[in-house]
Amino acid sequence: MIETTSSASAELPLFPMPRASGCPFDPPPPLLERQQEGPFTRVSLWDGSTPWLVTRYAEQRALMADPRVSADITRPGYPSSAPVPPQGNTIGFILMDDPEHARLRRMVTAPFAIKRVEAMRPRVRQIVNELVDELLSGPKPVDLVEAFALPVPSLVICELLGVPYADHDFFQENSKTIINRDVTQEQRLVAHGRLAEYLDSLVAEKSRRPKDDLLSQLAERVLAGELTRLEAAQMGVLLLIAGHETTANMIALGTLALLRHPDQLAALRETDDPRLIAGAVEELLRYLHITHSGRRRVALEDIEIAGETIRAGEGLIFANDIGNRDPLAFPEHPDQLDIHRDARHHVAFGFGVHQCLGQPLARLELHIVYGTLYRRIPTLRLAAELDDIPFKHDGSVYGVYELPVTW
Amino acid sequence: MKVSLDQDRCVASGQCVVAAPEVFDQRDEDGIAVLITATPGTSDEEDVRHATAVCPALAIHIVE
Ligand code: SF4
Numbered sequence: 063m064i065e066t067t068s069s070a071s072a073e074l075p076l077f078p079m080p081r082a083s084g085c086p087f088d089p090p091p092p093l094l095e096r097q098q099e100g101p102f103t104r105v106s107l108w109d110g111s112t113p114w115l116v117t118r119y120a121e122q123r124a125l126m127a128d129p130r131v132s133a134d135i136t137r138p139g140y141p142s143s144a145p146v147p148p149q150g151n152t153i154g155f156i157l158m159d160d161p162e163h164a165r166l167r168r169m170v171t172a173p174f175a176i177k178r179v180e181a182m183r184p185r186v187r188q189i190v191n192e193l194v195d196e197l198l199s200g201p202k203p204v205d206l207v208e209a210f211a212l213p214v215p216s217l218v219i220c221e222l223l224g225v226p227y228a229d230h231d232f233f234q235e236n237s238k239t240i241i242n243r244d245v246t247q248e249q250r251l252v253a254h255g256r257l258a259e260y261l262d263s264l265v266a267e268k269s270r271r272p273k274d275d276l277l278s279q280l281a282e283r284v285l286a287g288e289l290t291r292l293e294a295a296q297m298g299v300l301l302l303i304a305g306h307e308t309t310a311n312m313i314a315l316g317t318l319a320l321l322r323h324p325d326q327l328a329a330l331r332e333t334d335d336p337r338l339i340a341g342a343v344e345e346l347l348r349y350l351h352i353t354h355s356g357r358r359r360v361a362l363e364d365i366e367i368a369g370e371t372i373r374a375g376e377g378l379i380f381a382n383d384i385g386n387r388d389p390l391a392f393p394e395h396p397d398q399l400d401i402h403r404d405a406r407h408h409v410a411f412g413f414g415v416h417q418c419l420g421q422p423l424a425r426l427e428l429h430i431v432y433g434t435l436y437r438r439i440p441t442l443r444l445a446a447e448l449d450d451i452p453f454k455h456d457g458s459v460y461g462v463y464e465l466p467v468t469w
Numbered sequence: 470m471k472v473s474l475d476q477d478r479c480v481a482s483g484q485c486v487v488a489a490p491e492v493f494d495q496r497d498e499d500g501i502a503v504l505i506t507a508t509p510g511t512s513d514e515e516d517v518r519h520a521t522a523v524c525p526a527l528a529i530h531i532v533e
Binding site: 172176412414417419 | 477478480481482483486487495496497498499500501522523525526527
């Protein structure tokens with residue numbers, strides 16, 4: 063075992079690591095090298111701490127679902143990506159343990175049930191088709207992020223929550239700041255405060271004039287005394303950010319990946335089989351894995367696993383991006399994009415009780431987008447050199463800032 | 470095959486409903502999984518095994 067002294071930490075690689083230049087889709091190469099050495103390695107963080115990095119799929123799944131592993135960011139040893147704010151009011155249920163986590167999460171799970179999400183299919187299809195109509199009748203080249211990738215999930219989550227889409231400039235600006243690794247803690251807290259204030263006044267309005275949306279349901283719980291207004295606003299912020307940033311990046315980066323793999327794009331464009339489109343969704347989620355700074359936890363007890371002992375109080379970072387490239391879990395050339403592969407068991411949405419709440423909705427949106435966009439614009443192509451496309455190396459969600467396309 | 474479901478652990482991901490729609494459903498009020506049948510027929514056994522494997526909360530167990 064490697065000692066966790068400061069001299070050892072100086073020799074350990076700093077996490078997260080940069081990606082190789084010129085290869086926008088692959089995780090950092092040193093990470094993949096570590097995976098070959100074994101399921102566990104140590105890395106150093108910005109604060110000098112040296113948590114475990116879990117590199118392999120099987121150990122990732124086992125530990126992410128282990129009740130002896132905590133997501134509580136306030137526990138000593140938690141490998142946080144930035145200083146933890148002293149006041150707890152920016153912490154959502156994703157950084158809490160049961161029973162608090164379950165209590166809060168269950169208040170927002172109903173609209174994400176499979177049948178409820180499936181019922182949204184016609185409306186999501188309409189949103190996608192209208193945006194493609196606008197693309198086709200508008201100027202070109204165009205930035206696909208601004209004109210399509212961001213509006214799709216943003217419109218969908220706004221309708222689900224009951225947030226006026228007209229305010230999207232405001233909340234997109236602030237959510238960009240929150241997930242940007244390079245801003246100061248001050249700036250992040252200010253942006254968070256603005257969003258929380260905005261959601262808080264929306265919840266207040268919904269309690270006066272309830273509608274058929276999730277914020278109105280939260281407002282009802284506030285009135286019933288089951289939830290504080292602050293908790294309701296926090297959950298609104300969480301869902302609003304999570305609802306659009308991730309899917310938007312999957313749409314834009316997925317399109318770029320397909321444009322760089324023309325045979326895969328052609329196979330997807332020419333199919334009528336919804337199962338193949340669904341398979342492409344899973345494979346792109348596996349291959350791209352846009353959350354690249356890891357999922358973070360801390361051990362509550364000593365855990366023996368795969369010949370290693372994780373001690374109570376030690377931090378754990380799950381590098382799910384390389385878990386999804388683990389040859390033990392995806393034996394056929396895991397570094398290649400292959401929409402015909404069975405990739406459904408990937409860990410792009412995480413695993414365990416914190417698995418992404420919105421995954422049924424994200425899958426539905428991606429299914430409709432990937433099944434519509436390239437069919438309706440068959441000559442879609444890049445309008446910039448790969449080297450000129452700005453990638454989000456600085457965020458906790460990976461993707462492209464802009465994707466100039468034409469047809 | 471006999472199936473058991475721990476509703477306290479379930480996180481309403483709906484993966485079991487996708488994998489084995491004949492065996493699992495979700496409650497309207499909070500999406501928590503419910504068993505349609507605890508003793509699925511042989512034709513659904515494969516699907517139930519899949520559901521057990523993908524359930525992120527490890528809430529589904531097969532008691533043979
Ligand atoms: S897959 Fe597991 S967590 Fe998801 S709804 Fe079914 S029982 Fe619940």
